[in-house]
Structure formats: structure tokens, C-alpha cells
Amino acid sequence: xxxxxxxxxxxxxxxxxxxxxxxxxxxxxxxxxxxxxxxxxxxxxxxxxxxxxxxxxxxxxxxxxxxxxxxxxxxxxxxxxxxxxxxxxxxxxxxxxxxxxxxxxxxxxxxxx
Amino acid sequence: xxxxxxxxxxxxxxxxxxxxxxxxxxxxxxxxxxxxxxxxxxxxxxxxxxxxxxxxxxxxxxxxxxxxxxxxxxxxxxxxxxxxxxxxxxxxxxxxxxxxxxxxxxxxxxxxxx
Numbered sequence: 001x002x003x004x005x006x007x008x009x010x011x012x013x014x015x016x017x018x019x020x021x022x023x024x025x026x027x028x029x030x031x032x033x034x035x036x037x038x039x040x041x042x043x044x045x046x047x048x049x050x051x052x053x054x055x056x057x058x059x060x061x062x063x064x065x066x067x068x069x070x071x072x073x074x075x076x077x078x079x080x081x082x083x084x085x086x087x088x089x090x091x092x093x094x095x096x097x098x099x100x101x102x103x104x105x106x107x108x109x110x111x112x113x
Numbered sequence: 114x115x116x117x118x119x120x121x122x123x124x125x126x127x128x129x130x131x132x133x134x135x136x137x138x139x140x141x142x143x144x145x146x147x148x149x150x151x152x153x154x155x156x157x158x159x160x161x162x163x164x165x166x167x168x169x170x171x172x173x174x175x176x177x178x179x180x181x182x183x184x185x186x187x188x189x190x191x192x193x194x195x196x197x198x199x200x201x202x203x204x205x206x207x208x209x210x211x212x213x214x215x216x217x218x219x220x221x222x223x224x225x226x227x
Contacts, residue, residue: 004155032213043117043203043218044156051213089155098144098163099207099214100171103155 003027004092006104013111019077021107023090026071030092034101035064035075038087047088048075080111115139119204119219126194126226134189134222136204144207145187146171146216147179149200156203162187194226 005024013019023033031052036044050057050064050073057064063076077084090104117138126132136145143164148156148171158171162181176198178190187206191198201223205216 006155009153034215036218041220043205043220046215046217049213049215093213095213098161098169099209099216100146100158100161101156101216103148103157105153105155 001026002105003030004090004102004104006088006090006107008107009105010108010110013080013109015082015111015113016079019075019080019084019109019111021075021077021088021090021109023073023075023104024071025073025092027092027094027102028071029094030102031094032092032099033064033066033073034091034093035062036089036091036103038089038106044089077109080109082111082113085109085111117204117206117217117219119202119222121222122220123223124225126191126224128195128226130194131190131192132194132224133191134202134204134224136187136189136206136219138185138187138204138206138217140206140208140217141184142206142208142217143184144214144216145181146205146207147177147187147189148203148205149173150203150221151200159189159202194224196226198224199226200224 034049091101147159160179207214
């Protein structure tokens with residue numbers, strides 16, 4: 001049972017345009033959501049997060065939106081840069097679980113020139 | 114500033130062999146985690162530890178054992194390796210014992226079991 005889903009395995013965007021990566025979840029107990037970025041042969045690195053008490057969190061070119069009623073979150077990257085080409089994982093956690101993360105399957109973003 | 118260090122980076126085993134993967138963190142983090150990443154499956158939690166001397170099972174614990182004898186180290190053992198354990202293994206750690214917290218990952222160990 002995949003509690004966190006990233007239905008788009010890959011996404012290609014031109015440099016300078018907006019990249020939108022989507023994530024859906026099924027467990028209503030999740031109250032904290034994170035995005036990780038992963039380059040080949042490296043470990044995932046934390047990018048941005050959002051608490052369920054918010055609907056938006058912004059950090060430079062990265063913005064995460066949360067729609068609790070739809071159990072959906074998205075990561076917007078504006079403007080996209082070639083260095084953003086990586087695999088992006090959505091993850092979720094909830095209190096009382098040792099902050100264990102449940103990961104989605106990832107979306108590979110390619111930013112083209 | 115090492116962060117989370119995993120050794121070895123690569124390993125090839127024959128079916129039935131045993132090995133131990135070492136994870137070391139220098140950030141004084143309380144929590145440590147072992148994940149495996151397989152194609153199309155994302156990262157799945159194998160075992161985790163909420164402090165020195167404690168361990169707990171994650172989502173896919175079968176075939177693995179762990180130990181946390183020192184706060185900074187978390188060991189993952191395979192007693193009798195199977196081809197199904199071919200994967201990339203990631204260790205992570207997090208500081209806060211209060212939810213929520215952010216996990217920091219090592220670079221991974223790529224394991225092939227023939």
C-alpha cells in the first residue's frame with residue numbers, strides 16, 4: 001500500500017521555466033511533508049518542508065504548496081536551472097512514529113537548455 | 114564537516130555470505146535510520162534507532178539485523194545475503210527527538226548479491 005505517491009516518474013522542463021512536481025498521500029495522520037533532492041551516486045539532500053498547519057512554504061526559487069483536503073502537495077521551482085536536474089522525492093511523517101519518513105517513488109526532473 | 118558517512122561504498126557478495134554496513138555520524142544526532150532504495154520503489158525503511166542501545170523494525174526488516182552500541186554508529190548486518198538484497202542502502206540521522214525533524218543522509222552503499 002503506497003501511502004505517498006508520485007505519479008510522474010519523469011518531467012522535462014526548459015531552463016527558465018517553472019517546474020511543478022506533484023505528490024499525493026493517503027494517510028490523513030501525516031502532518032509534516034518534506035522534499036528531498038537526489039543526484040546520481042549521492043544520498044538524498046533535504047530541500048524544503050511544510051507543516052500541515054500551513055498551505056505554503058517558500059525558500060528562494062522553491063515553493064511547496066499543501067492542499068490538505070485533496071491530500072496533495074506540489075513543489076514549484078522557478079526559474080528552473082540545469083543544476084536542478086535530479087530525482088525529487090516527496091516524504092511524509094507524523095508525530096508518534098519517531099519521525100519515520102514514508103517516501104514516494106520519486107520524479108526525475110530534467111532541465112534542458 | 115563529514116555529516117553521515119557510510120562504508121563501504123560498493124560491495125559484491127555471493128549468496129549466503131555475510132557482511133556489515135557501517136554508518137557513522139558526527140552531528141550528535143539521536144535518531145538513526147537504515148533505508149534501501151530499489152528501482153521504482155523509492156526509499157523503504159529497514160530498521161531505525163531512537164538512541165544508543167535501542168533499535169526497532171521498519172517497513173522491510175526481514176533478513177537484516179542492526180546494532181547501535183555507540184550513539185554515533187549504526188550498523189546494518191546481513192547474516193546470509195540473498196539476491197533480493199541487491200540494492201542501494203542509505204543511512205540517515207536526525208537530531209531532534211521532537212517531531213518534526215529533518216533526516217540527513219549518507220552517500221549510500223551499493224550492494225550486489227550474486
